[in-house]
Amino acid sequence: MQLESAFDDRILGASKGPMTLDRSNLIRHASALMASQSRRELVLFGRDLDPQLYDSQPFLDGVRRLALHRPSICVRILLFDTRKATGAGHRLIELSRKLTSRIAIQRVCEDDRERLDAFLIADERGYIRRRLADTMEAVADFDNPQESRLLRMDFEQMWERSSPDTEMRRLFL
Numbered sequence: 001m002q003l004e005s006a007f008d009d010r011i012l013g014a015s016k017g018p019m020t021l022d023r024s025n026l027i028r029h030a031s032a033l034m035a036s037q038s039r040r041e042l043v044l045f046g047r048d049l050d051p052q053l054y055d056s057q058p059f060l061d062g063v064r065r066l067a068l069h070r071p072s073i074c075v076r077i078l079l080f081d082t083r084k085a086t087g088a089g090h091r092l093i094e095l096s097r098k099l100t101s102r103i104a105i106q107r108v109c110e111d112d113r114e115r116l117d118a119f120l121i122a123d124e125r126g127y128i129r130r131r132l133a134d135t136m137e138a139v140a141d142f143d144n145p146q147e148s149r150l151l152r153m154d155f156e157q158m159w160e161r162s163s164p165d166t167e168m169r170r171l172f173l
Contacts, residue, residue, distance in 0.1 A: 007140075012037035013125040015142040021128070024052045024136045028059070030128055031120055034142070035062025038122040042066055043155050044077045045108075046118035047133045049085040054092050064095060067102035075103040078158055080113060082165050106162040121155065124148050 007019060012034060021027045031053055035042055042063065049055070067075055077096070079085075082105065085093050096103040108115075118133035126142040129151065141147065 008033070010142045012122055012142050016144070018139050018141045018144070021138040021140055022136070027128060027130070027136060027138050027140075028053045028056055030138075030140045032056060032058035032062055034120060034122040034126050034128065034140075035059050035066065037126075037142075038062065038066050040070070040074065040123045041121075042075045042123075043121045043152060044075075044119075045115075045155055045158065046078075047080045049077070049079060049082070049090050049092055051085070051088065051090060052136075055090050060091055060095060063092065063103070064099075067095075067099045070102060073102055073104050076155075076159065077103070077105040078108050078155065078162055079105065079165070080108050082107070105165060106159065107165040108158060109161040109163065112158045112161060119151050119155075121148050121152050124152055127151055 007030065009015070010019075010030075010033065019030070021030055036058065044054070053059070063075055075096075077092075082093065093105070096105050116133060117129060117131050119127055119129040121127045125145055125148055126140070127144065127148045128138050128140040130136070130138045
């Protein structure tokens, strides 16, 4: 049995209890599972769009499905810097360029750049949080509305102070 399958039975909004994730493949799998189960909103905060975690086909499929089934912006991403991801052809960046009315990516303001963590929140129910964004150690909980709301409140405050990223503009020649 693969390690990833150990939490395949987790259901967003129903499976209580934190899980410790100590490898990038576990975080990637949990992120894809959460994205595929989200029905209303997905928010992501981090230094960059780590391709190990967020450039996998299952994660992108979950984001695409959510974005296509919601009438307005339902995926919001706050990053310190998108240059690395745009330069590397990150598929989530490309998806956001195709679905601009559903997926928004903004740049964190200078005042918020001291944060060390990174997180993903699904439907204000489940979350995955790395206390240190530069590590591959995380806690995931598929049904913790209290912690998810606290993280989302932090996200909302940062979002209000953030700005559109000029790196995200596509030039048509």
